[in-house]
Amino acid sequence: MFDNRYDVIVVGAGHAGVEAALASARLGKKTAIFTLYLDNIAMMSCNPSIGGPGKGHLIAELDILGAEIGKHTDKYNLQMKVLNETKGPAARVSRAQADKYLYRVKMKEILENQENLDIIQAEVIDIIVKEKKVVGVKTSIGIDYYSKAVVLATGTFLKGKIVIGDVEYSAGRQGENAANYLSESLLKYGIEIDRYQTATPPRVDKRTIDFSKLKKLYGNEKPNYFSIFTNKKEQSIMPTYLTFTTEETIKVTKELLKYSPIVSGIIETHGPRHCPSLDRKVLNFPDKYEHQIFLEQESIESNEIYVNGLTTAMPPFVQEKMLRTIKGLENAKIVRYGYAVEYDYIPAYQLKMNLENKILENLFLAGQINGTSGYEEAAAQGFLAGVNAVRKIDDKEPMIIDRTEGYIGVLIDDIIHKKTPEPYRVLPSRAEYRLTLRFDNAFIRLFDKAKEIGIIEKEKLSELENYINIIKKEIEKLKEIKITKKEINILLEKLGASERVTKGLTAYELLKLKEITYNSLKGFVDILELPKFVTNQIETIVKYSVFIEREKKQIEKFKKLENMKIPENFNYDNIKGISNIAKDGLNLVKPLSIGEASRISGVTGHDIALLIAHIKK
Known part of the structure; x- marks a missing residue:
């Protein structure tokens, strides 16, 4: 029997959509996820890597909250x-090179089997x-579907346009149709829309690369996995290879820059500034060759090699000439040419902190539609949008994670309060409390x-709670145990340390020394057999x-x-002395607190002082 009524509808099945749909379904809501093409669920359109500075932090956080991306990457990767x-x-x-094919196929299986x-x-x-x-969605085949909440996670597909040299055509990704009508629907309800672009490098046939000229870079045999629940016996360490552009590469690029769609x-x-095209690098750093x-x-199912660092939308013949000048790639055969994609996005100042749109109730947005870049950023927004859609339906307070958490x-x-001239990427430098x-x-x-959200199994939460309590108790215990100067210096000599102490210390003070680990204290302290991720916490704290303490x-x-x-x-407008730029920003975002107001672009410390004084008055 045909049923077109759901609790939550998710539009888009990339990394944001997948996490939104799984979160909603796992929280007991009847959920539908719409995709333009079933076989491209969780597709990695660009570099099939997960993690790294800032991004890896997102994945570890998502994992403990109950998302899929961390443990999935732990399972299906070529190296970590x-x-x-x-x-x-x-x-x-941690950073992982995911297996692009297995990641996608196995994620589709998870969705297909999700209750x-x-x-x-x-x-x-x-x-x-x-x-x-918002009470539902209309599809191109004439069927309407109804729901209590809708999550839009449309990626680069809203009026997507592919550019290669002077060739342009409508597509959300190379080889896939764009979504050309949804933008108009959003505009008519007063939602502001803008355009961004991103690009990707060519892929080459592995069999045509001369690897003897390249440096091998292996992963770790025992990495720190994204999920603390991962218990993997064997880890792939398939190498990646390092090479460099040459003077000839830059010379060729400069000569053919007139064909760059950026220049034309x-x-x-x-x-995205963090991932510039080679033509952009040559424009910005004309004297740098390497x-x-x-x-x-x-x-492992493919011979395709991703040429990381050669992002470009130059014409195919230029891409070929560039490759010929790079060591190891002199005879490389391109199987997919690099391209740029332009797409509609919705500036995120139009969102509440729970990722619900301020204009239309029950409409949540996640991923690149909010002006962000990256699988990890998309997954984070998708997960929280899915959780908050459910909490809205259940009349619960939204799940908000602030920048201290x-x-x-x-x-x-950041995406709600700070204007960025390009797709937003999470970086450690953006966090004040690193x-x-x-x-x-x-x-x-x-x-x-995690406990409040309720996706992680109770047994796992209980195990983690036990470890958290052990960490606190062990730290307090170390403060009470005193060790003599003689005993400490014998230990330091045994460990090959150059320094010596001049007085006795507590075990807590001793652990502060560079060479000392929690397990080094065996013999002085009753050491517990604990997992590495637990002892790491004791040592770091x-x-x-x-x-x-200073950060606290x-x-x-x-x-x-x-x-x-x-x-x-x-x-x-009633506050005298506040700048017009500040007024515009405050009226646009409508902050709920002084703290939130202070982070809006254009709002200064002087503006905040006047705002506080006015509220107190």
């Missing part, structure tokens, strides 16, 4: 690597609205949120206690401003 191992704990993070979830291949061309509330003006929209090129295999909070806070928001402690930071004080100040609420429908 711990980055910044020699740096401090705030910088250390409460229907997958429907159809183009959504309109939303159904009654009294400024065919592409006028902004692309740019890194990483050759990364896309899947996670990189997810930094991401959502030592608190470590990759390795997400299970502690977000434990209460003790060794960096001074800096962590900064966070307290932040929370104080967050708790200073701004009355609903507050009239900013």
Whole structure:
């Protein structure tokens, strides 16, 4: 029997849509996910990698909250690597080269077998609205579907346009149709729409590369997985390969720059600064000749090699000439040419912090439609949009993660309050509290949120709660145990340490020394047999206690401003002395607190002081 009524409808089955649909279904809601093409669910359109600085933090946070992306990447990857191992704990993070084919196919299997979830291949061309509330969607084949909430996660497909040289055509990705009608539907309801672009490099045939000229880069045999629940016996360490552009590469690019769609003006929209095309690099850094090129295999099921670092939408003949000048790629055969894609997105100032649209109730937005870039950013928004759609239906308070609690909070806070000239990417430099928001402690930071959301199994939560309590108890225990100077120096000599102590210390103080680990204290302390991720926490919390305490004080100040609420429908035009730029930003975003107001682009400290004084008055 045909049934067109759901609790939650998700439009788009990329990384945002997948997480939104799974979260909704796992929370017991009858859910439908719409995709233009069933076989491309969870497609990795660009580099099939997950993680790295900032992005890896997002994945660890999503994992503890109950998302799929972390444990899925742990299962289906070609290599994993711990980055910044020699740096401090705030910088250390994992990155994986996912198996593009297996990731997609196995994610489709998960969706197909998920209770409460229907997958429907159809183009959504309109939303159904009654009294400024979204109640469903219309499809191109004439069927209407109804729901209590809709999540739009349309990626690069809204009026998507592919550009290669001077060739342009309608598509959301190379080889796939664009969604050309939904934008008009949103515009008629007063939602502002803008355009961005992104690009991808060529792929080449593995069999045509001379690997003897290239440097091999292997992953770790025992990496730090994204999910603390991953228990993997064998880890693939398939190498990636490093090469560089040459003087000849830059010379060829400069000579043929007139064919670049950036130079010709065919592409006028902004692309991501963190991933510039080679023609953009030559324009911006004309004297630099050596740019890194990483050759990364896309899947064990394929000979396609992703040419990371050679992003371009130059014409095919230019791409061929560029490749010929790079060591190891002199005879490489291109199987897919690089291209750019321009697409509609919805500037995120139109969202509430729960990712619900401010104009239309029950409409949630997630992923590149919000002006972001990256699988990880999309997955984070999709998961929270799915969770908050369910919480809206159940009349519960929204699940909000603030910027002191996670990189997810930094991401959502930034896209709503700060204007960026290009697709937004999460970076460690955007987070003020990096030592608190470590990759390795997400299970502690977000434990209460995970419990409140309710997707993670109770047995796993109970296990984690036990470990969190052990960490606290062990740290307190170490403060009580005293060790003599003689015993400490014998231990330091045994460990090959150059320094010596001049007095006895507590076990807590001893653990602060560089060479000492939790397990080094065996013999002085009754050491527990604990997983590595637990002992890592004990060591990091003790060794960096001074800096962590300093951040805690900064966070307290932040929370104080967050708790200073701004009355609903507050009239900013009544504040004398506040700048017009600040007024525009405040009226646009309509912040709920002083803290939120302080993070809006164009709002200065002076504006905030006047705002606080006016509210107090």
